[in-house]
Amino acid sequence: MGVLAQCPVCKTRxxxxxxxxxxxxxxxxxxKAAKRVNYWISYRLPSGKQKQEAVRDSIEDARAAxxxxxxxxxxxxxxxxx
Ligand SMILES: [Zn+2]
Numbered sequence: 001m002g003v004l005a006q007c008p009v010c011k012t013r014x015x016x017x018x019x020x021x022x023x024x025x026x027x028x029x030x031x032k033a034a035k036r037v038n039y040w041i042s043y044r045l046p047s048g049k050q051k052q053e054a055v056r057d058s059i060e061d062a063r064a065a066x067x068x069x070x071x072x073x074x075x076x077x078x079x080x081x082x
Contacts, residue, residue: 004052008036013052
């Protein structure tokens, strides 16, 4: 499972860890601050099929759905490896 950020410019979905869009170079830090980034979660169904679902502009929802928190002190308090 993973959380994806969708570029507001070219609509490419990619890792939320990216600082700039891998396709068009859009500055994600700025775009996130302006809430222009939509988040998606990707996960695998029991059948093995990959599914991606939009969670709009709430990364908290995405993280809750994914059981993941990147800053620590979150749902599980995990601190991710960079
Ligand atoms: Zn882009």
